[in-house]
């Protein structure tokens with residue numbers, strides 16, 4: 541569920557270890573699949589209920605300059621639903637770039653539809669709460 545609040549989080553990422561497997565297609569950031577490995581990705585979808593085009597990333601993103609995986613469709617102001625696959629870290633979504641404007645948090649391990657918000661489709665940056673450069 542979306543939560544608007546300030547957190548003092550001692551975010552504990554279960555493991556920062558990154559396995560290296562040579563010769564196999566490794567899971568990874570921005571490969572079109574929303575994954576929980578390597579700490580967990582946050583995934584952006586252009587349709588509700590985490591369907592449609594996907595942008596999957598392990599990282600905070602101060603500007604939404606990218607496109608959905610395998611498409612030319614920009615992610616800025618087009619995100620309708622999100623999936624936070626980090627099990628224990630909030631992700632905050634921001635109305636404007638550089639984590640500014642309205643910010644709403646999404647708990648680890650949850651899916652969220654944003655279409656009920658008047659600010660729907662307005663997200664332009666996001667930040668994991670474990671990132672020291674994030675406001676929350």
Ligand SMILES: [Ca+2]
Pocket residue numbers: 567568569570571572573574575581596597
């Ligand atoms: Ca991925």
Ligand SMILES: [Ca+2]
Pocket residue numbers: 617634635636637661662663664
């Ligand atoms: Ca925006």
